[in-house]
Amino acid sequence: MALAETLATPEFKRRALSGAAAAGRLLISVFVTILGLLALTFFIGRMLPLDPVVVILGDDASQESIDKLVAKLGLDQPLYIQFATYVRDALTFDFGVSLTSGRPVIEDIARVFPATVELATISLVFGVLIGVPLGVLAAARAGTWVDHTIRIVGLVGYSAPNFWLGLMGLVLFYATLGWVGGPGRIDFVFQYDLEIWSGFYLIDAARMGRWDIFGDVFSRIVLPASILAYGALAYIARMTRSFMLEQLGQEYVTAARVKGASEARVIWRHAFPNIAVQLATVIALSYAFLLEGAVLTETVFAWPGFGRYLTTALLRADMNAVLGCTLIVGLIFIGLNLLTDVFYRVFDPRTR
Amino acid sequence: MKDGLITGVVAGALTASAAWADTPPDTMVMAYNIDAISTFDPAQIGEVVTNEIILNTCDSLVEIDPADESQVRPRLADSWEVSDDGLVITFNLNPDAVFPSGNPVTATDTVWSMQRVLELGFGNSASLTDYGFTLEANDTQFVAIDDHTFQMTLSKPYPTALIMQAVAANRVANTLDRVYLEDKAVDGDYANGYLTTNTACVGPYKLVRWNAGEVVILEANENYYGPAPATKRWLMRHVPEAGAQRLLLEQGDVDIARDLGSEDIRDMTGTDGLEFVSARKHQLLYMGFDSGQERFADDRVRLAFKYLINYDALAETVMAFDGVPRNSVVPIGAYGALDEEEGQPFSLDLDKARELLAEAGYADGFEARLFIGSAPYSAAVAQHVQANAAEIGVTLNIEQMANAQLFSAFRGRDFDTVMLGWSTSVPHAHGMLSRHAVNPDNSEEAKLTMFPTWRAQWFRPEFNEKVEAALFEQDVEKQLQMYRELQMDHMNQGPFAYMFQTLNKAMIRDDVEGFSWNAFRVYYSDAVKG
Numbered sequence: 001m002a003l004a005e006t007l008a009t010p011e012f013k014r015r016a017l018s019g020a021a022a023a024g025r026l027l028i029s030v031f032v033t034i035l036g037l038l039a040l041t042f043f044i045g046r047m048l049p050l051d052p053v054v055v056i057l058g059d060d061a062s063q064e065s066i067d068k069l070v071a072k073l074g075l076d077q078p079l080y081i082q083f084a085t086y087v088r089d090a091l092t093f094d095f096g097v098s099l100t101s102g103r104p105v106i107e108d109i110a111r112v113f114p115a116t117v118e119l120a121t122i123s124l125v126f127g128v129l130i131g132v133p134l135g136v137l138a139a140a141r142a143g144t145w146v147d148h149t150i151r152i153v154g155l156v157g158y159s160a161p162n163f164w165l166g167l168m169g170l171v172l173f174y175a176t177l178g179w180v181g182g183p184g185r186i187d188f189v190f191q192y193d194l195e196i197w198s199g200f201y202l203i204d205a206a207r208m209g210r211w212d213i214f215g216d217v218f219s220r221i222v223l224p225a226s227i228l229a230y231g232a233l234a235y236i237a238r239m240t241r242s243f244m245l246e247q248l249g250q251e252y253v254t255a256a257r258v259k260g261a262s263e264a265r266v267i268w269r270h271a272f273p274n275i276a277v278q279l280a281t282v283i284a285l286s287y288a289f290l291l292e293g294a295v296l297t298e299t300v301f302a303w304p305g306f307g308r309y310l311t312t313a314l315l316r317a318d319m320n321a322v323l324g325c326t327l328i329v330g331l332i333f334i335g336l337n338l339l340t341d342v343f344y345r346v347f348d349p350r351t352r
Numbered sequence: 353m354k355d356g357l358i359t360g361v362v363a364g365a366l367t368a369s370a371a372w373a374d375t376p377p378d379t380m381v382m383a384y385n386i387d388a389i390s391t392f393d394p395a396q397i398g399e400v401v402t403n404e405i406i407l408n409t410c411d412s413l414v415e416i417d418p419a420d421e422s423q424v425r426p427r428l429a430d431s432w433e434v435s436d437d438g439l440v441i442t443f444n445l446n447p448d449a450v451f452p453s454g455n456p457v458t459a460t461d462t463v464w465s466m467q468r469v470l471e472l473g474f475g476n477s478a479s480l481t482d483y484g485f486t487l488e489a490n491d492t493q494f495v496a497i498d499d500h501t502f503q504m505t506l507s508k509p510y511p512t513a514l515i516m517q518a519v520a521a522n523r524v525a526n527t528l529d530r531v532y533l534e535d536k537a538v539d540g541d542y543a544n545g546y547l548t549t550n551t552a553c554v555g556p557y558k559l560v561r562w563n564a565g566e567v568v569i570l571e572a573n574e575n576y577y578g579p580a581p582a583t584k585r586w587l588m589r590h591v592p593e594a595g596a597q598r599l600l601l602e603q604g605d606v607d608i609a610r611d612l613g614s615e616d617i618r619d620m621t622g623t624d625g626l627e628f629v630s631a632r633k634h635q636l637l638y639m640g641f642d643s644g645q646e647r648f649a650d651d652r653v654r655l656a657f658k659y660l661i662n663y664d665a666l667a668e669t670v671m672a673f674d675g676v677p678r679n680s681v682v683p684i685g686a687y688g689a690l691d692e693e694e695g696q697p698f699s700l701d702l703d704k705a706r707e708l709l710a711e712a713g714y715a716d717g718f719e720a721r722l723f724i725g726s727a728p729y730s731a732a733v734a735q736h737v738q739a740n741a742a743e744i745g746v747t748l749n750i751e752q753m754a755n756a757q758l759f760s761a762f763r764g765r766d767f768d769t770v771m772l773g774w775s776t777s778v779p780h781a782h783g784m785l786s787r788h789a790v791n792p793d794n795s796e797e798a799k800l801t802m803f804p805t806w807r808a809q810w811f812r813p814e815f816n817e818k819v820e821a822a823l824f825e826q827d828v829e830k831q832l833q834m835y836r837e838l839q840m841d842h843m844n845q846g847p848f849a850y851m852f853q854t855l856n857k858a859m860i861r862d863d864v865e866g867f868s869w870n871a872f873r874v875y876y877s878d879a880v881k882g
Contacts, residue, residue, distance in 0.1 A: 051760040058398035058475020059759060063799035065473035101564040102391045102548030108564065167595050175599045182605050183596040184566075188381060188587050191567060302591045304566040312387050312565065315726070317756035 026341075030334060035087070037330040041323045042086050046079065050317035055099050086323070095324030100313050105324040108309060113328075114199030115185060116298075116305035120290035122225040127232030128283060134233065135240020140267055142245060150237060157234030165227045166300035173223055181220035183302035190216055224301040228294050232286045239282045243275035277348045284336040292329050374604050377881050378584040380864070382608040383591040383600050386568055392559065393547035394465075394526040396474045400775075403523060405588075408876040409570060410526035410553035411578075413443050413462070413502070414516055418878070421870040422687055422779050424516045427578070428457065428527055428554070429502070432520075438509035443520070445500045448577040449554050451529040457554055459496035464530040466494045468542040478802055479524045479777065482786060483510050509824065511780075513687070518778040521872075528553050556581045556877040566590050570876070581877035582866065601626065601859055607881065608860045608867070613728060614673045620859055630673065630857045634683040634783065634871045635775040637675060637727075639737070639849040642768055644809035647720075651845050652712040657769075658698040658849045659705035660740040667852070670732040675852030680839045681788050683853045685871060688781030688822075688835030697843065706744045717745025720768035725755040727773070733851070734771055763801045765809060773854060774804060777872065781835040782823050789815040789842055810847030 006012055053069050054061065070076050074085060089095070095105035138150040173180045181187065185201055186194060190213045197204045202221070205214035247253060248271055256270045257263075295307035306325065313321035375381040388399045394410060397403055407415070414424040414432075429443035449457035470477050470487045484507035485493050495503045506515065519525060528543075529552040536546035543552075551559045556578060557570040568588040572581040589606060591597045597609040598616045602623075612620070621628055639657060641648035648654060663677035680695035682688060689695065709715060722738065724730040731752060738748040748769065753761075761767050776783030791805035791812070792798070800806040815838070822834035856874075860867055865882045868875040 048757075049760055049766075050754070050756050051763070054759065054763065055756060056396075057473075058396070059763075060398075060475035060478040060802045062473070062478070062481075063801060065475075065477070066801075068473070098390075100387075100390055103564070111563075112565070167593075170596065170599050175603055182600050182603060183591055183593075184589060188379070188567070188589065189376070191561075191569070191587070300593050300596055302589065302593070302596060304563070304590070308592070309565060315754040315756065316388075316390075317754075317760075 026338070030338065033334055034330070037327060037334075038087055038090055039083070041326040041330075042083050043079075045319045045323050046082075048317075048319070050319070052099055052317050052319050055317045090323075090327060095327075096320035098313065098321040099318040100309075100316050100321055105321050108321065109306070109324060109328060111199065112304055112306050112309045115201075115303060116291060116294075116307065118200045118202060119221060119225055119228065119294070119298075119303060119305060120287060122221060123228035123232055123290055124283070124287050126225060126229030127236055127286060130229070131233030131236030132240050132279070135237040136244055136267060136272065138237065138241040139244030139248060140263070142241075142248075147241075150241075154234040154237045157230040158238070160230075161296070162227055162231060162294060163296040163300055165230065166224065166297050169223050169227055170300070179219075180223045181216060183220075183300070185217065185220060185303060186213070187216050187220075220301075224294075224297050224303060228290060228297055232290060235286055236279075236282060240275070240279060243278050244271060247271040247274050277344055280343050281340045284340045288333050288336045291332050375607055375881075379587055380583045380585070380608065380876070380879060380881065381587045381589060381606045382610060383597040383606040384588045384610045385592045386588055386590045387565060387592060389562065389564065389568070391544075391548045392551050392562070393544050394523040394528070394553075395469045395472045395476055395542075396544065396547075397523060398475050404874050405559070405568060405570070406523055406526065406551070407555075407873055408586075409551050409555040409557050409559050410523070410528070411449075411555045412522060412525040412527075413445075413520040414525075416517070416521050416779070416870065416872045418868045418870060418873065418875050421685060421872060422517075424513075424521050427521075428462075429520070432516075434512050438512060439506045441504045441506070441512065441515065441520075442497070443502045443504070445502060446577050447500050450575055450577070451532065451552065451554050452558055452573065452575070453529055453532045453552070455529055455531045456499070457527055457529075458499045459502035460499070461530045462502045462525070462527045463494045463496050465526060465528040466524060468528075469524045472542055472544060475802070476524055479518060479522050483515060483519060484508055485519075511823070514778065514780050514782060514823075517780060518783070522777060526553055557586060572877075579877070582880035583876070586876050598859075601861065604861070607864050608858055610858050612857070612859055614670070617673045617857065617859060625862050627860050627862050628673075628857070629860055629867060629869075630855045631869050632676070632683065632685055632871055633775065633854050633856050634686060634777075634779060635773050635854045636678060636681070636683060636784070636850045637729075637733070637771070637773050637852040637854055639722075639851065640762065640767075640770045640772070640804065640808050641847060641849075642765065642809060643811075643847055644765065645768065647712075647714060647718055648768075650712040652708040653714060654847065654849065655844060656705040656708040656712075656744070657737070657741075658843075659701040659708070660737055660744070661698070661849075661851055662700040662736070662740075663696070663698070663851065665700075666733060666736060670729050670736070671852050673855065673857050674729050675854040677851070678853035679843055679850050681784050681842045681846060681848070681850060682781045682835070682839055683776070683784065683871075686776075686779045686781055686783065688832055690836060690839050694836075695839070700740070702740065702743050705740075709744055709746070715745075717747065719747040719749065722748040722750045723758055723761055723767050723770045724750060724752050725758040725772055726752070727755075730771060737771075762804075762807050765807055779871065781839075782819070785819045785822075785835075785838060785842075788848060789838065789846065790819050792816065805847055808847040812845065815842070 053066050057065055057069060074082060093106050098105045098108050101108050134150050138147045141147050174182050194204055194213055195208060197207055201217040205217055253266055253271055256266045295311050298305045298308040310325040386401055389402045391397060394406055397406055411428040413429040415427040417423040417425045428445055428449060430446050432441055432443045434441050445459055451457060467490045470480055470490055493505050497503050532552050533543035536543040538545055556573055556576050558573045560571045561569040570586040572584050594611055594613040594616055597612055600606045601609040617628055620626055641654050643649045667677050677696050679698050680690045684692060722734055724734045734750050738750055741748045758772060762770050788804055791803050793800060794809060794811035818838055822831055825831040825834055863882045864879060866878040866880055868878040
């Protein structure tokens with residue numbers, strides 16, 4: 001059938017209309033969510049008993065100076081006008097200037113976000129590569145000591161505070177064994193040498209062909225990434241086990257076994273593909289949580305990332321930075337949820 | 353590339369300990385929580401970390417003498433003369449001083465730099481307005497006589513020593529590169545935006561990098577007119593967590609750790625290769641009371657709280673390495689301060705506290721909120737006070753909050769009791785008394801939020817007069833006696849219960865020599881690795 005004929009068929013038109021309507025609904029839903037997020041962050045920010053004007057001017061500032069700055073920042077305007085201004089600026093990613101760093105918030109986020117993305121991505125890779133096979137193994141050996149061991153290991157990863165794990169990891173692997181680098185993203189001897197191109201130090205070092213810097217950066221990221229990965233893998237393994245147990249109880253699995261398929265084939269070729277979509281959601285959520293910022297891990301490892309930036313901003317009443325970061329976190333969750341939805345629609349025919 | 357990758361990872365992973373064995377001999381590496389840095393504009397800086405950095409990168413007219421913090425010594429000004437009436441101070445600037453831009457340092461730069469402090473009106477302008485300088489008189493109070501002669505005219509004959517400490521040695525007297533900065537100004541901001549992330553001044557070091565929340569790097573100024581710094585580079589690594597600072601110091605990856613906890617210091621004291629150093633700050637940890645409430649308006653109630661604290665026990669435990677007991681409003685080391693014994697008359701005495709409350713009509717006690725901030729020792733000290741207060745029937749409900757929130761509540765007079773610290777930048781009794789004993793106008797409309805006395809709604813006109821009289825007393829003996837009496841009266845009637853004078857503390861590697869500091873300065877240029 002020619003393309004023109006295909007496009008003219010009522011069936012295609014119906015599908016196209018249906019798709020457009022779904023996309024429209026999705027866009028409206030995203031827009032409303034973002035607007036809600038903006039409203040929530042803005043009004044919570046205004047309700048907090050913190051005074052950004054004093055943070056800028058200092059504790060000794062006179063009331064006259066305070067009044068002038070309040071007017072300059074528009075804080076004397078009615079709330080709805082302040083909100084409208086905030087939405088207008090936020091839609092262009094203009095979050096104002098950070099009181100914490102003195103730079104535009106968006107520049108700060110662009111600076112700290114790669115540090116967190118680099119850490120979170122490596123953590124997620126570790127978490128998925130170890131967590132998924134462990135979850136599958138636990139399901140396949142459900143009720144045995146293997147299952148129990150994996151569940152206990154997962155439980156520890158799920159419940160042990162990262163702060164404590166981080167410090168213990170530093171004491172053992174950095175201070176005692178000397179296997180990894182200490183706190184910080186890069187050793188100071190390389191501080192001058194690394195040309196920041198992407199903000200991802202591993203990539204920047206590789207791009208320069210400076211493998212000594214690459215090694216230093218890697219030796220510093222491996223421990224915090226492993227600790228974060230431990231928490232992520234615990235979650236991924238638990239969920240994988242749960243999904244797999246459900247699938248392994250299905251009739252089609254019994255049928256495959258009756259037909260003589262090997263256990264490995266039953267698991268990896270028959271059952272596993274059926275949990276892929278659910279697993280994608282779990283992995284996406286894990287990534288979102290990692291990106292949101294592992295504040296305590298970043299604190300212990302002196303990691304100049306997003307989570308610590310947000311926390312510092314909050315403690316210093318830097319509301320521009322807090323609102324900007326909150327919006328970015330919201331957008332990450334919305335973006336990853338959207339991605340998961342799309343993934344579902346593509347790979348799961350029941351959702352179409 | 354693959355080979356390089358493998359080599360890099362293996363080298364990084366397996367030789368980590370060797371790679372970080374020692375810091376370079378020409379670089380001093382310091383682990384420091386530098387989160388507070390938000391600007392390098394001397395007119396705006398309002399916290400200790402950036403103040404420490406700016407005073408090593410931007411020279412003021414004079415500087416506090418490292419050997420005696422009550423004295424000043426020449427810096428950008430080689431010498432100075434005071435007129436007979438004490439109203440005019442003439443500074444002779446060093447003619448060899450040159451900014452990094454190549455522009456010569458002139459008296460016009462000093463005039464512009466000090467005028468902009470008042471024009472911008474940040475909190476630091478109080479360092480000038482407190483001594484009679486005003487925006488209106490900006491053109492006459494700071495004058496360039498010629499390129500190297502700067503004149504400061506006072507509105508009253510303030511003690512010269514005080515003006516030198518409070519103004520001439522302060523960051524408000526940092527001389528900035530006017531010619532260079534005028535090009536950087538935006539919308540009449542006097543280059544405040546540019547100076548947020550840069551410096552443009554002359555000092556032993558120059559700021560070469562600030563990655564917020566990561567690192568500050570200073571390099572020696574090779575064209576410095578003064579003595580060349582002993583160490584070529586200072587690198588401040590942002591390490592917010594005390595445990596991580598300790599590990600870095602023990603491994604030799606840093607030379608100095610500035611934010612260790614008391615427990616860490618206790619453990620490390622006596623360790624080979626490490627040395628503990630401390631210096632008293634002119635900062636007091638105190639409890640404030642809302643005298644606008646009837647119960648706290650009674651002197652006896654506030655006085656009772658001073659008997660609820662076991663100062664010595666706290667000094668040996670919670671406050672070990674963090675502070676020394678102090679009840680006087682004037683810190684030890686300041687001109688006019690009571691000595692250690694006289695300045696610490698209170699001790700734990702629950703019977704006395706109970707008796708005072710009963711006399712005030714609160715024999716059955718009362719309930720009040722106690723707001724505290726995020727200092728590491730705040731919660732423990734507050735719990736100590738809470739437990740003892742409970743013994744005399746007073747229920748204190750502790751609410752811990754971020755410091756910004758605490759300050760907002762205090763400034764807004766929205767508290768019952770509060771625990772926090774107050775620093776003065778002047779080693780002189782007037783530095784504290786001018787804020788903690790003086791309240792020019794207690795009315796709500798006055799909004800004198802810069803006065804803790806106003807925040808606490810404590811208003812005693814006689815204290816205002818006595819502080820003013822002591823300030824201008826020419827007879828030294830008489831003046832010291834006046835300050836003594838003011839402190840004694842303030843201890844019994846004042847709005848606050850002072851508990852500890854806090855300490856600057858650091859653990860350094862023993863190959864660091866000449867690490868010199870006092871309450872007001874850390875002298876980076878004196879320190880060197882042996």
